[in-house]
Amino acid sequence: MPLNLVLVADTHVPKRARDLPSQVWSAVESADVVFHAGDWVSETHLEEFRRRSRLLVGVYGNNDGPELRRSLPETAEITLEGVRFAMVHETGQAKGREARCEARYPEADVLVFGHSHIPWDTTTPRGLRLLNPGSPTDRRRQPACTFMTATVDSGKLGDIRLHEVLRD
Numbered sequence: 001m002p003l004n005l006v007l008v009a010d011t012h013v014p015k016r017a018r019d020l021p022s023q024v025w026s027a028v029e030s031a032d033v034v035f036h037a038g039d040w041v042s043e044t045h046l047e048e049f050r051r052r053s054r055l056l057v058g059v060y061g062n063n064d065g066p067e068l069r070r071s072l073p074e075t076a077e078i079t080l081e082g083v084r085f086a087m088v089h090e091t092g093q094a095k096g097r098e099a100r101c102e103a104r105y106p107e108a109d110v111l112v113f114g115h116s117h118i119p120w121d122t123t124t125p126r127g128l129r130l131l132n133p134g135s136p137t138d139r140r141r142q143p144a145c146t147f148m149t150a151t152v153d154s155g156k157l158g159d160i161r162l163h164e165v166l167r168d
Contacts, residue, residue, distance in 0.1 A: 002153035003080055009037035009114025009157070010135035012063065013045040017137035018126065020166050024136045024147055027053050034081060037133070038072075038089030039063045046071060048151035055098070061114060062087035079110070082155035087112040091130075098124040110157055119146050119162050129157060136165045 006027045013019060020028075028034050033054040038061025040046050046068060049056055060072040075088045086108035091097055094116075102124045105111050110129045113120075117140040120132035134146035145165035151158050 002151040002158075003032040004154060005033050005035065005150045006031040007035045007037070007082075007112055007131060007133040007148040007150065008136055009112075009133055010039040010044045010061070010117050010138060011036070011045060011133070011138055012039055012041050015041050015063075016135075021145075021167060023163075023166050024097075025052060027147065027149060027163070033078075035056065035085070035087055035112045037061070037112050038088055038113060040068055040072075042106045043071070057085070057087060059087050059089055082154045083157050084109045086110070087093055087113065089113065090115040094120075097124060097130065101130055102126050102128055118142060119148070121160060121162070131160065133162070 018147050024101060033055045036049060036058040038059045041063055057076050057078050058072050059074060059076050060069045078085050084106045084107055091101055091113045101111050108128060110146050112131050117135040117138055119134040120130060122130050133148035136147045139145045147163050150160040
């Protein structure tokens, strides 16, 4: 049976928003696995994700203080249904990203990252899939706030979708 995934990053609660929109919380609560690629901003927000997620995989970001850095790793790795995931908040500038990530995560099939608030979905020459879900609370120069969903089943990542966040 496929696992349903939710990918989020850069939630910045309560600095950019008081809370996540209900659409995002609904996706989190129905997912089998939730990935959060950092910039939570508050320990309370992390605890809310832990409470609402069946399985939460998280890392800290550059806006996360000492408490969050004690609770979360800088990078995370997990294998789901034979697909090897790695996650980190920051990968550096867009130019050269694929080569840097291939070198840094040679064993991964998928790298989830954040920081830029800009959705990203590319595949490197080696086949490493790079996914940035954007931000569900701070669109910056993007047309909309976003998050991603995907499935993983029998060693394959599929049904990757970028969702525009609707304001409550």
